[in-house]
Amino acid sequence: MSELLKYKGYHGSVEYGLESKMLFGKVQFISQDIKYTGKTVNELIGAFEQAVDGYLQMCADTGVEPLVPASGMFNVRIDKALHRQIQIYAMEKGVTMNAAVERLLAQAIKTNA
Template identity: 40%
Template sequence: MKYLGYKGYTGSIEYSQEDNLLYGKVLGIKGLISYEGETGHLLEADFKEAIDVYLADCKAAGKTPEKPFKGSFNVRIPATLHQKAALLAMETKTSLNNLVAEAIRSRVTKESA
């Protein structure tokens, strides 16, 4: 397992040899939510507790919790690549967004295999 997951949040798994400790942070949000543990089970328990505390704190403050990986992001590419992609999208009667999503899906699927 490369990541921890809980209630739609994803957390990293790191190891500090100096401290002989596992630690991590929640990925895909601006705020910092960190956790640690001496074993994998303790790390996962602290991760879940950190998420629960974060959600409870947001609720108590009347704030909307950050949603990780919202499905929207900006990508900067060379103008020539943008042009080629836009023209290909038009030729294949799809949107540029769908073309990019399919390219990413293809790469992610290939990497996961």
């Protein structure tokens, strides 16, 4: 199981380079390529937080809206039969398909947490 660093709504990976004997990571879930390194876990955490702060400052300085880790939208291709089952589920529950999928995903995440 891998762990993610968390700071100001952003998440970062934690990896280890055998040759360099360095910890490194990348801010996850955004298209901007933001990387950081450290020799210790505390250094890596500090570098991650500095990278996020630097990114947010750069956005503020240039008037660019920072990328957010999750927009709330994603496309998923599923089997036609499953699609139909979700349509029926949504109709039976009196909700939209989006609301039905959100409810089902939330239940699955809670069950598997």
